[in-house]
Amino acid sequence: MTDTPKYGFDTLQIHAGAKPDPATGARQIPIYQTTAYVFRDADHAAKLFNLQEVGYIYSRLTNPTVGALAERIAVLEGGVGAVCCSSGHAAQIMALFPLMEPGCNIVASTRLYGGTVQQFSNTIRKFGWSCTFVDFDDLDAVAAAIDENTRAVFCESIANPGGYITDLDAISAVSDKAGLPLIVDNTSATPYLCRPIEHGATLVVHSTTKYLTGNGTVTGGCVVDSGKFNWAASGKFPSLAAPEPAYHGLNFYEALGGMAFTFHSIAIGLRDLGMTMNPQGAHYTLMGIETLSLRMEKHVENAQKLAKWLENDPRIDFVTYAGLESSPYYERVAKICPKGAGALFTFAVKGGYDACVKLVDNLQLFSHVANLGDTRSLIIHSASTTHRQLTAAQQEAAGAAPNVVRLSIGVEDADDLIADLDQALAKATA
Numbered sequence: 481m482t483d484t485p486k487y488g489f490d491t492l493q494i495h496a497g498a499k500p501d502p503a504t505g506a507r508q509i510p511i512y513q514t515t516a517y518v519f520r521d522a523d524h525a526a527k528l529f530n531l532q533e534v535g536y537i538y539s540r541l542t543n544p545t546v547g548a549l550a551e552r553i554a555v556l557e558g559g560v561g562a563v564c565c566s567s568g569h570a571a572q573i574m575a576l577f578p579l580m581e582p583g584c585n586i587v588a589s590t591r592l593y594g595g596t597v598q599q600f601s602n603t604i605r606k607f608g609w610s611c612t613f614v615d616f617d618d619l620d621a622v623a624a625a626i627d628e629n630t631r632a633v634f635c636e637s638i639a640n641p642g643g644y645i646t647d648l649d650a651i652s653a654v655s656d657k658a659g660l661p662l663i664v665d666n667t668s669a670t671p672y673l674c675r676p677i678e679h680g681a682t683l684v685v686h687s688t689t690k691y692l693t694g695n696g697t698v699t700g701g702c703v704v705d706s707g708k709f710n711w712a713a714s715g716k717f718p719s720l721a722a723p724e725p726a727y728h729g730l731n732f733y734e735a736l737g738g739m740a741f742t743f744h745s746i747a748i749g750l751r752d753l754g755m756t757m758n759p760q761g762a763h764y765t766l767m768g769i770e771t772l773s774l775r776m777e778k779h780v781e782n783a784q785k786l787a788k789w790l791e792n793d794p795r796i797d798f799v800t801y802a803g804l805e806s807s808p809y810y811e812r813v814a815k816i817c818p819k820g821a822g823a824l825f826t827f828a829v830k831g832g833y834d835a836c837v838k839l840v841d842n843l844q845l846f847s848h849v850a851n852l853g854d855t856r857s858l859i860i861h862s863a864s865t866t867h868r869q870l871t872a873a874q875q876e877a878a879g880a881a882p883n884v885v886r887l888s889i890g891v892e893d894a895d896d897l898i899a900d901l902d903q904a905l906a907k908a909t910a
């Protein structure tokens with residue numbers, strides 16, 4: 481790591497992973513728009529391929545711009561290493577890939593991003609993997625869902641579509657007891673609001689598409705490794721802690737210790753799955769991260785104001801924002817995400833499905849899009865869009881019932897956002 485952890489978050493979000501370009505002195509991290517890198521000589525090339533020396537071979541594996549971003553996110557999360565990939569969904573596959581074999585399963589929270597529910601319910605079955613979904617507030621149910629083929633426990637810190645905060649300390653106690661890694665999707669919280677590794681997470685995954693980039697320009701993902709998990713202890717992770725046939729029999733854990741997961745993800749995951757982030761995309765995300773804390777402060781302040789206003793409005797049935805004292809998860813904010821409950825929440829409109837559709841159609845400042853974590857305020861009616869493939873029970877469990885809309889509060893003036901909601905609600909409930 482270039483930076484020592486003595487610096488504060490605001491400093492690290494600008495400086496971690498960044499040093500003046502050795503060739504030109506360029507202060508900003510250049511976009512290394514190159515596919516391949518010249519080897520000094522044949523011996524250098526051999527050392528790189530043997531992982532005896534760290535360096536650049538081919539941009540499907542590593543690239544200096546992408547590498548700077550991975551290092552920055554790893555530092556902000558308090559991890560030892562990270563690998564960037566082409567999207568958040570790619571990051572989830574990359575996180576599972578070194579852990580899983582056909583016939584293995586994961587235990588995941590019912591409260592997840594709709595696309596993740598889909599990926600885990602159906603798509604991963606093509607690899608012979610499966611997922612058991614359980615209510616992560618029911619710790620006994622989580623423990624009971626774990627069987628001898630379980631290889632990971634998966635949840636979100638602040639869960640999409642909103643209002644729910646996972647008790648990461650309690651969940652990591654369950655995964656620790658079972659000798660399993662805990663994977664936490666920290667997309668909605670970002671490391672500014674929540675640092676899952678401090679609450680026992682083994683791996684942290686991100687859709688960098690959202691708050692880390694922050695302005696809705698590029699898709700990306702990242703997997704951060706805490707470096708703390710003992711991959712050899714249970715004998716359940718042969719890809720990491722036994723001779724790996726996909727890398728000439730290297731035992732990654734024996735050779736690389738705490739960096740085993742990161743090196744495996746690059747040397748095999750990116751090499752063979754090819755879910756690589758491109759340097760141009762990494763550049764946008766690096767620019768975004770420089771202002772992460774400033775944006776998150778404002779996102780949270782605005783979300784708090786809007787949630788309060790909506791809660792007091794007679795046209796609204798309920799608001800699920802953990803930053804409201806009425807939320808059953810209010811207590812968890814101080815423990816899990818002390819700088820705020822994020823900027824993503826849902827509310828139910830009196831008048832149900834039809835009123836929700838009218839609401840989204842009449843808003844002027846809020847954009848109706850399938851995204852979140854933008855500087856702009858966004859709205860989506862999950863039941864008719866992102867969550868429409870799910871069953872009614874899955875929609876309900878995910879907090880995306882037909883009468884519910886989700887807001888991703890941006891960093892505009894809160895008063896303008898309130899005025900926009902006010903006029904659209906008037907039309908929707910007339």
Ligand SMILES: *Cc1c(COP(=O)(O)O)cnc(C)c1O
Pocket residue numbers: 567568569570593595596636640665667668686687688689690699700701852
């Ligand atoms: C968007 C999102 C994902 C998927 O990320 P993509 O970059 O869209 O692939 C995963 N988890 C959460 C919480 C998300 O918000």
